[in-house]
Amino acid sequence: MFSVEGDAAIRPEDVVDAVAKYYLGDRRTIEIAVATLLAGGHLLLLGPVGGGKTTLAKALAQAIGGTFARVQMTNETLPSDILGYGVYVQGEVRIVKGPIFNNVVFIDEINRGPPRTLSALIEPMQERTATIEGATLRLPAPHMVIATMNVTEIAAGATAPLPLAILDRFTASLHIDYVDLDIERWVVKLSDDLESLDGRPARPKPLAVDTKSVHVADDVVDYILKIVERIRRDERAAVPLSTRAPIAMYRLARALALLDGRDYVIPDDVKKAAHPALD
Numbered sequence: 001m002f003s004v005e006g007d008a009a010i011r012p013e014d015v016v017d018a019v020a021k022y023y024l025g026d027r028r029t030i031e032i033a034v035a036t037l038l039a040g041g042h043l044l045l046l047g048p049v050g051g052g053k054t055t056l057a058k059a060l061a062q063a064i065g066g067t068f069a070r071v072q073m074t075n076e077t078l079p080s081d082i083l084g085y086g087v088y089v090q091g092e093v094r095i096v097k098g099p100i101f102n103n104v105v106f107i108d109e110i111n112r113g114p115p116r117t118l119s120a121l122i123e124p125m126q127e128r129t130a131t132i133e134g135a136t137l138r139l140p141a142p143h144m145v146i147a148t149m150n151v152t153e154i155a156a157g158a159t160a161p162l163p164l165a166i167l168d169r170f171t172a173s174l175h176i177d178y179v180d181l182d183i184e185r186w187v188v189k190l191s192d193d194l195e196s197l198d199g200r201p202a203r204p205k206p207l208a209v210d211t212k213s214v215h216v217a218d219d220v221v222d223y224i225l226k227i228v229e230r231i232r233r234d235e236r237a238a239v240p241l242s243t244r245a246p247i248a249m250y251r252l253a254r255a256l257a258l259l260d261g262r263d264y265v266i267p268d269d270v271k272k273a274a275h276p277a278l279d
Helices: 012-020 027-038 053-063 079-083 115-120 122-127 151-155 181-189 218-233 244-259 267-278
Strands: 043-046 068-072 084-089 092-097 104-108 129-132 135-138 144-149 172-175
Touching: 012 027, 012 053, 012 244, 027 043, 027 053, 027 144, 027 172, 027 244, 027 267, 053 068, 053 104, 053 144, 079 084, 079 115, 079 129, 084 129, 092 135, 115 122, 122 129, 172 267, 218 244, 218 267, 244 267
Parallel strands: 043 144, 043 172, 068 104, 104 144
Antiparallel strands: 084 092, 129 135
């Protein structure tokens, strides 16, 4: 359950519709992004540059009335560039908060970051806190990291893949390709409107939904575990699945049920959650 302070509540499906006004790609991509947010998770976007990934993140932040920050990861990005730092003023430490203290944090080309900086992301993504100069600060709610990777560069050996410790913190991942010609025509026509997505909330809108109230029957849980176990036994699986994998499927399936107007999970929700949660 999460909310952004304010008094104009919106429904999850309204968030999907609001994002769809700006992001003209596959609606399923929007639904998975919103479901990941509802599940309290983080999203990894794979694909070439110029596919609308930044627009998706900005539109999501605007739809919930939240704040947005973008970080361009390089091999010189420091932990303080993301978390923040302390400034000594008259013998006292004053904390300058970094971009991680926003509702939606977009980290472009995350795999370009140095190991120390990537390790610094584990606490915010897992614990919803950031430690600066020994002080542990709570991040705003909701809080979501949306990161991108260019898989073409990874395949060519130009950049390294993400460490498993970071990959494991993402609830879902999606492949985003270029849109077709008809949709691209609309993107060109809407290009001026897209510039208005500045990430500054005009009016915070609470989105009060509790995915924990969504019922998941034991046989559905068993279904999730059987899928994960089968993949673990498959020699073709490139990355071993940790216990976070079935947890991600479980939470994402609950959020997808909410988006479909139900307070209970059905096998189809699990099927929809499986690919983004396990990819």
